[in-house]
Amino acid sequence: MKFKILVALVFVNLMQAQKFYFPKTAATDSVILDKQIPELALKVITEYQSPKNKPKYTLTFLDNLFRLQLAAKDYKNSIVSITDYRKEYADHNMAGNKHLAHEIYSMAKLVEKDEKIPFPDALQRAFTTRYESLPETLTAKVGPTLDIDSDVKDHKKTLKASLDKQKDKDSIDYASALALCKNYVNYKTYSSIKPQIMQLFKVKEQEKFIIETQILTLKKGTKLTITIVRKKENTSPLPVILTNNIYAGEFVDAGMGKRAAVYNYVGAVVNTRGKRDSNDPNNPFEDEAQDLYEVIDWVSKQPWSNGKVGMIGGSYLGFSQWAAAKKLHPALKTIVPQVSVGIGIDYPSQNNVFKGYMLQWIHYVTNNKLTDEASFNNDTKWDSINTAWYKSGRSFRALDSLSGKPNKIFQRWLDHPGYDKYWQNMVPYKKDFAKINIPVLTTTGYYDADQIGALYYYKEHRKYNKNPNHYLVIGPYDHAAAQSYGYNYVYVYGYGNLLIDPVARISIDKLAFSWFDYILKDGKKPELLKDKVNFQIMNSNTWKHVPTLDKMHTSSLKFYLQDRKNDSSVFEKPGTEQFTKQTVDFKDRNPKYLYHRVSKQDSIYVTNSVYFESEILDKDIIVSGNLSGVFNVSINKKDFDPKTSLYQVQPDGKIFLLSTHLTRASYAKNNSKRHLLKPGKKEQIPIKNSFFMSKKIEKGSKLVLLVGVNKNKNWQVNYGTGKNVSDETVKDAGEPLEIKWYNDSYVEIPVYKD
Structure with missing residues (x-):
């Protein structure tokens, strides 16, 4: 034991001793700083590549490495590292604009040195070379890519903060040195290339595209800014791909328009009320159902339009398409809602x-x-x-x-707080879906924060329309990947960056415009769309294709809330009624952070939760679909917010989050009407609208189920009085919440088998 402590102390001392010379004058003198940074970066690179400091994830390693190489003025190798980053980031060339500004800066510095010309001339040559080497589909992203995260003032402020830490010090520790080098590079890069590079970009843009921005006045006087983008070479009328964008900006709007134009469509991007040149009130979500009918009518009648309109976009932009479909314009021929916000369903509240x-x-x-x-x-x-x-x-x-x-x-x-007419008026509701007979392609992901919303529209469309022409693609994607180009990695809570299966590494962007070609230009149906529901089984490198969501699984396992005493199985209904008691004190705002050790490799955060663990699985299974089931509970209050998490404990002992569920008990049966619980009475709470997942679970794994109460700083706190939860305070907490989780409660886990 003493030996272990001694080793630990030696390690700590070594880490503390890991410092580099860095004169205090560099913190206040930019000339000295410019001289010292390359020397410091070379020292940091040596330490950075050592096993003790090298980051776990390749993307993180390469992201830091190219910045350190830039700081060290090793421009040639920084370009190599950026290229390696892109290859790691995505298999297809749609990742070709990642870190474009840093790459062009490095190229310009090499040209400046090799040809001994002024930096502005070198920058122009580097930009032209790189821009013209990009695939045409990527040129649509150049403007936003160069402009995003490039506010020179912000980078200067961040750099100053790093330098302020070094005042009156002649040495710098490893972590601070790494951060300083990165902050220096970001400021140096953008301060050196802006605004010249944006001017160069505009010239290139004008060579190929016609970009027009104007004010569109609707019948009641509402004014909206609309941006139209066309390729100069396309002189005949074309179908229009419309996007409704609340995230307004010159380069963003033009980029969205070019996204369609490079695929030989007319791109039209209309901003919501109150954005850019509109002086109307900005009330998010409230006006799209009214405004977009008139916008579609206008674009369909312009000389550059052939009368056919499609819509695309993700998140809020996905919601907008469903808003437009509430009152369907004849010219709207198809929509491609991606990771769509389910307004009132999963945002601004999730299951109320x-x-x-x-x-x-x-x-x-x-x-x-x-x-x-x-x-x-x-x-x-x-x-x-x-x-x-x-x-x-x-x-x-x-x-x-x-x-x-x-x-x-x-x-x-x-x-x-309930799904009332306020929310219902914003998008199709019930029988409204029966009138939506245009083709629809929905994309979402297992790690998409708006998956519940995206699938809500899909399920409601199928429920009220007898034969909807609606296709769904769902795979191991997060909110960004399922609406853009797709990546090689996805971040999984409790696991880290996960390299997804090769077959899942697709360009969602290419899929979307292949769909538009299919619907609007009589093209070939995208190969991936073999049936109405197309889902990727993680850890199997396969896609599956089924007609409906409920066909994503062929059977199920009921996981009962019971301890495994006497080697009993959680997958078998208990013979006698028992319960697990849980107490949550809402007055306690400084709870201990509790973890349950599941293996030598990992542990699960269990604060405000009760832990249940299955036996070791004796065969592979495929969990596919979303959790359902029933909680049988009694509480001493009128309401609470139950939360559920399902984990896999892999054979190597590492945990993997499979699905989560959060709801308000009083709205669990009907999200429009509240039904308070009766204190002390055993009641049923259905599990609905949990997150979908499809993954092969290896033999030798265990499943872990956490059930508990939502109580943290990122969500409302439900004190259980029965009042509007938004009005409750800690004074309403009263006695601690006591829950009896009865062992006939179960979470139904969907299982797929060929």
Whole structure:
């Protein structure tokens, strides 16, 4: 034991001793800083590549490495590392614009040195060379790629913060040196190339595209900004691909339009009310169903349009397509809603539980006529706001006041805790879906935060329309990948970056425009769409194709909430009624963070949860679909927010999150009408709208089920009084919540077998 402690102390001392010379004058003198950074970067690179410091994930390693090489003025190798990053990031060439600004800067520095010409001339040559080497489909992304994260003031501020830490110090530790080199490179790159590179880009853009931005005035006087993008070579009328964009910006809107134009369509991007040149009130989600009918009518009648309109876009832009379909215009021939927000379904509340993130997002899209990137990306600010609210015990309604800016939209949303007419009026509702007879292609992912919303529209369309021409593609994608180009990796909570199966590494962008060719130009149906539901089974390298969502599984396992005493199986219904008791004190705002060790390799966070573990599986199974089932519970209050997580403990002992579910018990049976629980009475809470997953689970694995209560700073806290949860405070907490989880409760796990 003493030996282990001694070794640990030696290791800590070595880490603390890992410092580099860095004169304090470099923190205040830019000339000295420019001289010292390359020398520092070379030392950091040596340490960075050593086994003790090398990051676990290849993408992280390469991302840091190319920046260190840039700092060291090793421009040739920085370009190699950027190229390697792209190959690792995505199999297909759609990743070709990642880190484009840093690559062009490195190319320009090489040209400047080799040909001994001024940097502006070298930059022009480097940009032209790189731009003209890009696949045409990628040129649509160049503007946003070069402009995003490139605010020179922000990079200067970040660099200054790193240098301020070095004042009056003549040495710098390894972690600080790595951060300083990266911050220096980001500032140096963007301050050196902007605004020249954006001017060069505009010249290239104008050579190939006609981009027109104008004000569109609707019948009642509403004014919207619309951007039209066409290839100069396309002189005949074409189908129009329309996007409704709340994330307004010159390069963003033009990029979305070019996304369609490079595939030989007319790209039309209309901004929502209050964005860019519109002075109308900006009330997110409320006006699309009304405005888009007139927008579609206008674009369909323009001389560059052949009268056929399709729509595309993800998240809010996916929601917009369903809003447009509520009152279907004859010219709208197809929609491709990607990772669609299910307004009132999964955002701003998930299964009737409001998210703190909603306020951060409202500020993002309403603080100005574009987007407030500085506020939105300030995670430290929003984490401190959420933490302050949580610790204060104030009502959820007070969150906007605590942020320093009361917000009418935030308050209005909280006035509608159920799925009432306010939300129903924004998108098709029930029988409205029966009238949607145009072809639809929905894409989402197992790790898409809006998967519940995307699948809500799919299920409702199938429910109310007898024979919808609606295709679904779902695979191991997150919110970004399922609406853009697709990546090789997906981040899995509790696991890290997961390399997805080769067959799943597809370009969603290419799939979408192949669909448009199929519907709008009488082309060939995309090969992937062999049936209405197309899903990828993770860890099997296969796609499966079935007619309906419920065919994603062929059987199921009922996982009962019981301890495995006497080697009993959690997959068998218990013979006698028992319960597991759980107590949650809502007054306690400083809970201990509890973990359950599942193996030598891993542990699961179990605060506010009860833990159940299965026996070791004696054969491979494929979990495919979403969790269902019933919780039989009794509580001492009128309401609570149950949460559920299903994990795989792999044969190597590492955990893998399979699915989650969160709901408000009082809305679990009917999301439109609240039914409070009776204290002390055993009641049933159905499990609906959990996250879909399809994955092969290896023999030798175990399944772990956590059930518990949602209680954290990122969501509403339900104190169980029966009042509007948004109005409850810690004063309403009363006695701790006591839950009896009866052992005839079960979570039904869907299983697929060929």
